[in-house]
Amino acid sequence: xxxxxxxxxxxxxxxxxxxxxxxxxxxxxxxxxxxxxxxxxxxxxxxxxxxxxxxxxxxxxxxxxxxxxxxxxxxxxxxxxxxxxxxxxxxxxx
Numbered sequence: 001x002x003x004x005x006x007x008x009x010x011x012x013x014x015x016x017x018x019x020x021x022x023x024x025x026x027x028x029x030x031x032x033x034x035x036x037x038x039x040x041x042x043x044x045x046x047x048x049x050x051x052x053x054x055x056x057x058x059x060x061x062x063x064x065x066x067x068x069x070x071x072x073x074x075x076x077x078x079x080x081x082x083x084x085x086x087x088x089x090x091x092x093x094x
Contacts, residue, residue: 062089 012020058079065075072086079086 059089062086066090 009017009020058081062075062079062081065078066072070078072083072090075081076083076086081089
């Protein structure tokens, strides 16, 4: 395949060859841009998913600690959340 492509390129006029090379260069840039955008989006999606998962785990832990009888102040110390956040979660606001 590569030999036939090379032969086809050699049979092009100089103007056609330059247009072809520009096209190939543009295609490489487009692919690189698309790959970068995909990678960036994937990283952002993973970070967002990790943050949501961590928040869900914290909320579950807050409810568990409350069921064990810990006071909101103790739960705030254990989870490093504010007292307002703890009370909001326990009242069902979050």
